[in-house]
Amino acid sequence: MAKTAISPTRSENYPEWYQQVIKGADLAENSDVRGCMVIKPWGYAIWENIQRRLDAMFKATGHENAYFPLFIPMSFLEKEAQHVEGFAKECAVVTHHRLEPDGQGGLRPAPDSKLEEPLIVRPTSETIIGATFARWVQSYRDLPILINQWANVVRWELRTRMFLRTTEFLWQEGHTVHASAEEAQAETRQMLDVYAAFAEGAMAMPVIKGEKTAGERFPGAVATYSIEAMMQDRKALQAGTSHFLGQNFAKAQEIKFQNVAGELQHAWTTSWGVSTRLIGGLIMSHSDDDGLVLPPKLAPAQVVILPIYRNNEEKSAVLPYCQSLKSELESQRYDDEPVRVRIDDRDLRGGDKKWQWVKRGVPVLVEVGPRDVQSGGVFRARRAIDAKGVGVPRSEFVATIANTLAEMQQGLFDRAAAARDAATVEIADLAKFEKFFADDAPGGLAYCHFTDGPAMEAKLKELKVTPRCVPLVGGESSGKCIFSGEATSRRAVFARSY
RNA sequence: CGGGCUGUAGCUCAGUUUGGCUAGAGCGCUGCGUUCGGGACGCAGAGGUCGAAGGUUCAAAUCCUUUCAGCCCGACCA
Known part of the structure; x- marks a missing residue:
């Protein structure tokens, strides 16, 4: 594992x-x-x-x-x-x-x-x-x-x-x-x-x-x-x-x-x-089991560059390469702003440093070592997509950075929306509702017809479920309250909540 | 506010039952060295009025009393 x-x-x-x-x-x-x-x-x-x-x-x-x-x-x-x-x-x-x-x-x-x-x-x-x-x-x-x-x-x-x-x-x-x-x-x-x-x-x-x-x-x-x-x-x-x-x-x-x-x-x-x-x-x-995952639009740094060198000779080749890479990236625009870039040149072990940024959720990590300087490339990893990374030509990396960030932003939304949709159900009777919110069930979001009242309150308290809201879209629809059986024109999203 | 539990190194904790050498470990930290496109390792080191006060005793982290703080479960929660 x-x-x-x-x-x-x-x-x-x-x-x-x-x-x-x-x-x-x-x-x-x-x-x-x-x-x-x-x-x-x-x-x-x-x-x-x-x-x-x-x-x-x-x-x-x-x-x-x-x-x-x-x-x-x-x-x-x-x-x-x-x-x-x-x-x-x-x-x-x-x-x-x-x-x-x-x-x-x-x-x-x-x-x-x-x-x-x-x-x-x-x-x-x-x-x-x-x-x-x-x-x-x-x-x-x-x-x-x-x-x-x-x-x-x-x-x-x-x-x-x-x-x-x-x-x-x-x-x-x-x-x-x-x-x-x-x-x-x-x-x-x-x-x-x-x-x-x-x-x-x-x-x-x-x-x-x-x-x-x-x-x-x-x-x-x-x-x-x-x-x-x-x-x-x-x-x-x-x-x-x-x-x-x-x-x-x-x-x-x-x-x-x-x-x-x-x-x-x-x-x-x-x-x-x-x-x-x-x-x-x-x-x-x-976020995932490797820590925070940030959407590019809110990430304090969208790209973090990690210079890799072992001695002063390599350092003098790698650092200027990183600095000019940073400038080039910053001249690119994403979301109507210059791309936010940091170079992490702290005197720490490389692996340690990399994982710190992974856990902090930085969208794009770039490792630059002597070999990259030689070949005119960078080694790029995208958070939650290809954590190990892959070597790409520097010019291509710079030219596509805005697009990469845009794709990552959209990818996070799509993934979250898919997870939500997969956990969303329509429930029309109380027995199914109870089963959906049973302690050993995964739970999720349940759309149900309801009428506010003691029958609903008692059942919800027992299940530790609350009505989250009556959706603006799809909240008006006629049916029978799953708690009282009364006719109603309102439908709510029910869930356990924070 | 009820029930349970815990306070010992920066962090996580062992040691308390059965009082007894200089109070320990892991992680973290500092230094040196080896490794290194990698979360590694070796050696050396810094760091503690054992939550606080009082008591018992030749002797208290350990037993007793009081007190303070925090955590968990419940209740509560725009």
């Missing part, structure tokens, strides 16, 4: 494999603070690429960036009843503003520095941004307001997993205000489309766009939409959400404007977000 770079393998122990991929790729590590991680340079570079592309998409759809406070007065959260219920249980609370010696060599919050009103660390910013918007909006001429913020948020989760659910995480949250329900709904759907386009185009991660059922809705929202992806263990991952908030928050926070007729009315708001969880999705969509 071939040696794998990651142990255990996916089939041996999937959750542990996931942890080891992160470790092997040097993406992140656990910190001294429970539930919070340190995102290391390679992991953060991926996040920066995600940010850069999404930010451009937000700007292209008319949004502007702004920044709101980390702290939110506790009373703000109380204003929207469902919102309170959804978030109160996982909030970090700031109660003091000064420390003093505790008399035993340590520190304690100074009793006389207690805050009049506690501040919570934002779990999401609807309330404080809404309060701000209330001051910004007076007339229909002030609308729409289209704002995004890149920020960190804190949700005091009991159970955390790197990137997928951490106590503190990085995200963007868009918040918009509109003069009509139709416009706000259109905004909600537009941003869902942006997320789907990003997930499929940049991450090579196929997603299903759909609406959340009542039980899965964002607290305080009228409608929540999400993109749902399927991971290699056949569990679903909610990768992004977009909420139509109706007038719920506008009423709670007095966001009012005068319309054309001169009447005072409440505005319509939306919010939408994606987080560092996307990186978890990226890992579990493409």
Whole structure:
């Protein structure tokens, strides 16, 4: 059996494999603070690429960036009843503003520095941004307001997993205000489309766009939409959400404007977000038993060149060859940008170095030794395609690099889509549903007719399955609820999920 | 918040039951050397108030008490 770079393998122990991929790729590590991680340079570079592309998409759809406070007065959260219920249980609370010696060599919050009103660390910013918007909006001429913020948020989760659910995480949250329900709904759907386009185009991660059922809705929202992806263990991952908030928050926070007729009315708001969880999705969509596999569009380095030499004489021949190769590659463009190239000239053993880059998921690895310099070639390996590599003429390699990256990007998407389709079924009766989600079954995505209700909830809880969404395409169709037998016109995707 | 478990080198852990030499191993790290289109090897070396406090004892990583921290299962989870 071939040696794998990651142990255990996916089939041996999937959750542990996931942890080891992160470790092997040097993406992140656990910190001294429970539930919070340190995102290391390679992991953060991926996040920066995600940010850069999404930010451009937000700007292209008319949004502007702004920044709101980390702290939110506790009373703000109380204003929207469902919102309170959804978030109160996982909030970090700031109660003091000064420390003093505790008399035993340590520190304690100074009793006389207690805050009049506690501040919570934002779990999401609807309330404080809404309060701000209330001051910004007076007339229909002030609308729409289209704002995004890149920020960190804190949700005091009991159970955390790197990137997928951490106590503190990085995200963007868009918040918009509109003069009509139709416009706000259109905004909600537009941003869902942006997320789907990003997930499929940049991450090579196929997603299903759909609406959340009542039980899965964002607290305080009228409608929540999400993109749902399927991971290699056949569990679903909610990768992004977009909420139509109706007038719920506008009423709670007095966001009012005068319309054309001169009447005072409440505005319509939306919010939408994606987080560092996307990186978890990226890992579990493409990576293999040799570690991370990155789609070229998000890879911090698309090509890594490994010079091979044994002495100064060889070094003086090989290094300039590598440097000029790097320049030539950088003059090539892929995805509207120069190809991203690194030379790894660290003083490490060659094999060790190569495997580090394999585990980090770099799409194309190039080894250049004296023989290549002599022959005018390079030795090229493509991640997850031909790991061992093959010798190719340098000029051909350079001329085709953009095409190679494009093919790899598409190949990852196709592979993930095929895996998802192979794990997707249509189920019309409960017995088959139970069998599909039995503990010893592989599981997957099941499309079923349903009606929201106690019959469904009880069965789903027992099977640890949730309705992921009612797909925008194929969600409307008449049939019988597999849980209650009632006639229904709605169909959802069911799965176990992260 | 219930049930179980663990704290010993940077990391993973052995040693604790039955107290007793200078507290160990593997990996990693540093140096030298051999290898090398490759995840290799040899030699030498650095690195520990054994989670913390108190107690029992001639003697404590080991026994007792207290305490702190973390992990797993459950509950919970926009």
